[in-house]
Amino acid sequence: MFSCAIEHFITRNNYPHFTPKAVLFDMDGVLFDSMRGHASAWVKAMTEMGLPFTEHDAYMNEGQTGHATINNAFLKKYGREATEEEKQTIYKLKSDYFDDYGTPEPMPFAFELLQKIKRQGLQRIVVTGSGQPSLLSRLEHNFPGIFEKDKMVTAFDVKYGKPHPEPYLLGLQKTGLKPWEVLAVDNAPLGVESASAAHLFTVGLNTGPLEPEILSQAGADIILNSMQELFEKWDTLFK
Numbered sequence: 001m002f003s004c005a006i007e008h009f010i011t012r013n014n015y016p017h018f019t020p021k022a023v024l025f026d027m028d029g030v031l032f033d034s035m036r037g038h039a040s041a042w043v044k045a046m047t048e049m050g051l052p053f054t055e056h057d058a059y060m061n062e063g064q065t066g067h068a069t070i071n072n073a074f075l076k077k078y079g080r081e082a083t084e085e086e087k088q089t090i091y092k093l094k095s096d097y098f099d100d101y102g103t104p105e106p107m108p109f110a111f112e113l114l115q116k117i118k119r120q121g122l123q124r125i126v127v128t129g130s131g132q133p134s135l136l137s138r139l140e141h142n143f144p145g146i147f148e149k150d151k152m153v154t155a156f157d158v159k160y161g162k163p164h165p166e167p168y169l170l171g172l173q174k175t176g177l178k179p180w181e182v183l184a185v186d187n188a189p190l191g192v193e194s195a196s197a198a199h200l201f202t203v204g205l206n207t208g209p210l211e212p213e214i215l216s217q218a219g220a221d222i223i224l225n226s227m228q229e230l231f232e233k234w235d236t237l238f239k
Contacts, residue, residue, distance in 0.1 A: 021125035034104035063191035131155035
C-alpha cells in the first residue's frame with residue numbers, strides 16, 4: 001500500500017528518494033477533534049449574517065483562512081468581496097460560537113503518534129489555517145514538549161492560505177529540509193491540495209464526513225481514516 005504510493009510520489013516529482021525527517025501537521029481535524037465545533041459555529045455565524053452556509057460547506061472550505069471563507073460566501077451571494085469590517089465582524093461571531101461549543105479534545109492517538117515521532121528525531125511542524133487563539137494556546141497544554149513556537153504556520157503568517165501551497169511551503173522552509181524529506185498530514189480537501197501543490201508526500205486523514213474520493217482528487221498520496229490508523233501503520237510507512 002505505502003510502497004506503491006511512495007514510488008509513484010518519487011517518480012511523479014522526479015525526486016531522488018523519500019526519507020522523512022519532518023512531519024507537517026494540520027491542526028483542526030488532525031490534532032484536535034474540533035471540526036464539528038467549527039462547522040456548527042460557521043453555520044450559525046453565516047446564517048445570522050444572512051449568508052447561506054451548510055456544514056458541508058464548512059468541511060469543504062476547511063483549511064483556508066477564516067477571512068477567505070467569509071469572502072467566498074460574499075462572492076457567492078452578492079458577487080462582491082466582503083469588506084474588512086464585515087470579515088472582522090463575522091469571524092468574531094464565529095469565534096465566539098466556537099468557544100461556546102466547548103473545549104475540543106485531542107484526536108485519539110495523536111499524542112502517542114507525536115511522542116513516537118519525537119523519539120525518532122523527526123521535526124514536528126503545525127501548518128494550520130486557523131487563527132483561533134483558544135486552540136493555538138492548547139497545543140502545549142495537550143501536547144507538552146512536542147511543538148516549538150517558531151515551528152508553526154498559522155493564519156497570521158500567510159498571505160494566500162490553503163489551497164495555495166504557501167502554508168506548506170512556509171512549513172517546509174521552517175524545517176530547512178528538502179521536499180522529499182518532509183511528510184504532510186491534513187484532513188481537509190483544501191489542505192491536501194495545498195500540501196500536494198507544495199510537492200510534499202501527503203497523507204489525507206479522512207476524519208470528517210466527506211467521501212474519501214474528495215481527498216484523493218485533491219491530491220492525497222494515501223488516505224487513512226483516523227490518527228489511530230496512522231499511529232498503527234506509522235512504522236510500515238518507513239519500510
